[in-house]
Amino acid sequence: MWENLSHVAAFGTFILTALTVLVANWPRIKEINFMKNHNWRIYANIFAGILLVTGIAITGYSIMNNQTNTTPTCSFTYDHDAQLELVTDRWYQNEKVTLDGYRYRNCTFTNVTFVYNGTKPFEFSYNTVEGPITLTTQNIGLWQYLLFLNAAGIIDHDAVNFHDEPRDY
Numbered sequence: 096m097w098e099n100l101s102h103v104a105a106f107g108t109f110i111l112t113a114l115t116v117l118v119a120n121w122p123r124i125k126e127i128n129f130m131k132n133h134n135w136r137i138y139a140n141i142f143a144g145i146l147l148v149t150g151i152a153i154t155g156y157s158i159m160n161n162q163t164n165t166t167p168t169c170s171f172t173y174d175h176d177a178q179l180e181l182v183t184d185r186w187y188q189n190e191k192v193t194l195d196g197y198r199y200r201n202c203t204f205t206n207v208t209f210v211y212n213g214t215k216p217f218e219f220s221y222n223t224v225e226g227p228i229t230l231t232t233q234n235i236g237l238w239q240y241l242l243f244l245n246a247a248g249i250i251d252h253d254a255v256n257f258h259d260e261p262r263d264y
Contacts, residue, residue: 110152171234177215191231194219204228213237227253 179198188205196215202222208229211217213236230250232238244250 110155171212171214171236173213174215179216179218211237229253 177196179196181198181200182202183200184202185199186203186205187207189207191208191210192204194209194211194217195213196217198218198220199222200218200220204222204224206226206228207224208231210231210233212232212234214234230241232241241250245252
């Protein structure tokens, strides 16, 4: 709420400034006979002032308008009560493996990319992981968290697929 109020106040300040400039210069503006006076500097300054005020007003309006539409197009809601699908004795190699909503047991993962969007729990029991693994997500919140973990040195840069940035958010 306060962000929108500050944008309204900024936009109002721009309008009041423009009105103040107009009122302060009104006697000079009234004296100009646009048809007879050939002093183009005055016209250029007035035109520049009008463009400046218009640009400031449009900028203020754009700031206000952009703040009202901040809802993401995709929603990632965590389902605590999701039933996990059991996957047992399977071998995955060089492929993407979704973690959300699965219970992996006695599986082998070789050179895989784990995809986790944080929408459902998952379980990982008695599995074998071989070769390098990669983590990726379409959830921008989890993506930012992975970037933080990498920057903090908690996870290796090669462990996260930083080239596959989420686009649908």
